[in-house]
Amino acid sequence: MQQLSHYVNGAHVTGSSGRMADVFNPATGEVQAQVPLASKAEVDAAVEIAAAAQPAWGAVNPQRRARVMMKFVDLLNRDMDKLAEALSREHGKTVPDAKGDVQRGLEVVEYCIAAPQMLKGEFTDSAGPGIDMYSMRQPLGVTAGITPFNFPAMIPMWMFAPAIVCGNAFILKPSERDPSVPLMLAELMEEAGLPKGILQVVNGDKESVDALLDNPIVQSIGFVGSTPIAEYIYGRGCSNGKRVQCFGGAKNHMIIMPDADMDQAADALVGAGYGAAGERCMAISVAVPVGDETADRLIEKLVPRIEKLKVGPYTAGDEVDYGPVVTAAAKANIHRLVETGVEQGAELVVDGRNFSLQGYEDGFFVGPHLFDKVTKDMDIYKTEIFGPVLSTVRAQSYEEAIGLAMDHEYGNGTAIFTRDGDTARDFANRINIGMVGINVPIPVPLAYHTFGGWKKSVFGDLNQHGPDAFKFYTRTKTVTSRWPSGLKEGGEFHFKQMD
Secondary structure (H helix, E strand, O other): EEEEOEEEEEEOOOOOOEEEEEEEEEEEEEEEEEEEEEHHHHHHHHHHHHHEEEEEEEOOOOOHHHHHHHHHHHHHHHHHHHHHHHHHHHHHHHOOOOHHHHHHHHHHHHHHHHHHHHHOOOOEEEEOOEEEEEEEEOOOEEEEEOOOOOOHHHHHHHHHHHHHHOOOOEEEEEOOOOOOOHHHHHHHHHHHHOOOEEEEEEEEEEHHHHHHHHHOOOOOEEEEEHHHHHHHHHHHHHHHHEEEEEEEEOEEEEEEOOOOOOHHHHHHHHHHHHHHHHOOOOOOEEEEEEEEHHHHHHHHHHHHHOOOOOOOOOHHHOOOOOOOOOOHHHHHHHHHHHHHHHOOOOOEEEEOOOOOOOOOOOOOOOOOEEOOOOOOOHHHHHHHOOOOEEEOEOOOOHHHHHHHHHHEEEEEEEEEEEEOOHHHHHHHHHHOEEEEEOOOOOOOHHHHHHHHEEEEEEEEEOEEEEEEEEEEHHEEEEEEOOHHHEEEEOOOOOOOOOO
């Protein structure tokens, strides 16, 4: 069995806590590796190493730091297949999905090559008599990120790439469920020219998280995961004086207007609802057709598409639409919520409860489910299921449909499918959700815009990647400068009003 490690100060470290976690193959249910869980002392030691390494890296000019990112992009492209295979083996997602995971992280790294431009300050000449003012963006010091299992390549890169190109050191605490790719990324960053100690990977659980939250040297924390944990990390981190950004749960609605192209809408829902087994914070989990006729036409289009979905291991290649969920516990929770939906009166149109894959009976596979006539008081509507389950909530008007999305506690992403420009414009302007798609089911912004939701989907003032990342990982220092032309004979200095 493979024994994984931490990555500290440029070397793989086995760990000294004596605590280990199993890493499963989701397709077979077998334990394929073990990963060490760091103690507080191990986390603190990595932080000390980062603190010693950061000043020299922060003094490197932004253009040279950007060159490391340029080389890192080349290495990511070189090792794309290797990274995707490792990711699929531990997470379970298909290889095309895994490559997409790496690619979306790579695009943020590409954006970070613009660091010399993004880190420029401002200058005001003659702000007062003989006075100049200028600002500069400086690194925070040691920063950290706690990342989830569902995107083990993308989200770490969304955090560490901007943090590091801004001149910070970064401690990454990835999910213990699929830790191999984050370790590989740290190796590639050093191959690209990053000094030792600037990017370190410390595997762990709550003990490691709390150690990062409580360590006074760590200046900022980023987190992606469930809302309850996001609230906990945000509260504890802020109370310790850290800069914190936390991204939590989601329940993303897609509104289908009567004038929508129903084939286009159905295709979009299948891809957005069932891709990656629904284990995406931007997955569409609620379809809201407006009017019963629209709903009937939509269900008629959806059912055959969903029934044709092919579920299997990533090793089956392009023949598979999605793979297993990440753990047996995740599978059990999905099935529990499906049973709850049936008990509470929703109509289970496509029933995936008895799905079984020959030869992989012990794997964590979940068949596709489609509910109709779901109401907003049902648990399957209120809860983020994080699985291949799509709920259809019938609305009788546009106002009712938009109200459903606006009233939900989560506000990560949403979409509308329509041919009417006025409706689309009204939707985009009024909706109280952070990322909006118009005839686009998963509106994840490109790297040069920012990613982030509203309401209980986010805690903190700044979003991920784009310009916000450079703001989050730097502090602004403003300098007021006056040279001694105002000195009078005898050495007396006279202050003059700046106005």
